[in-house]
Amino acid sequence: MSLTSTQKKQFRTIGHKLNPIITVAGNGLSENILLEADRALEDHELIKVKFAVGDRDAKKQLITEMAKIVEALIVQEIGNVALFYRAAKTPDPKLSNLLR
Numbered sequence: 001m002s003l004t005s006t007q008k009k010q011f012r013t014i015g016h017k018l019n020p021i022i023t024v025a026g027n028g029l030s031e032n033i034l035l036e037a038d039r040a041l042e043d044h045e046l047i048k049v050k051f052a053v054g055d056r057d058a059k060k061q062l063i064t065e066m067a068k069i070v071e072a073l074i075v076q077e078i079g080n081v082a083l084f085y086r087a088a089k090t091p092d093p094k095l096s097n098l099l100r
Helices: 005-016 031-044 056-069
Strands: 022-024 046-051 073-078 081-085
Touching (some): 005 081, 056 073
Antiparallel strands (some): 046 081
């Protein structure tokens, strides 16, 4: 599953006004962080995550690892923030960032 350039542009536009709902600190990806990311992706489909890690390589590795574990696509990475997308099985129009 990959996104077209039009979809990426649309998701980046929507994601611009979102606030990060999860912050990953220096101790890495815990089970609770991954569970919360999974739940948030199921509810909202498009989420922003802040990575408060000092090293660029470690941050990039954590972003890639998180996307792989929660089965999401990385839409954008800017600085310490990454935008993830995963289509919900049953989207809720009241919760989804794409349908509002």
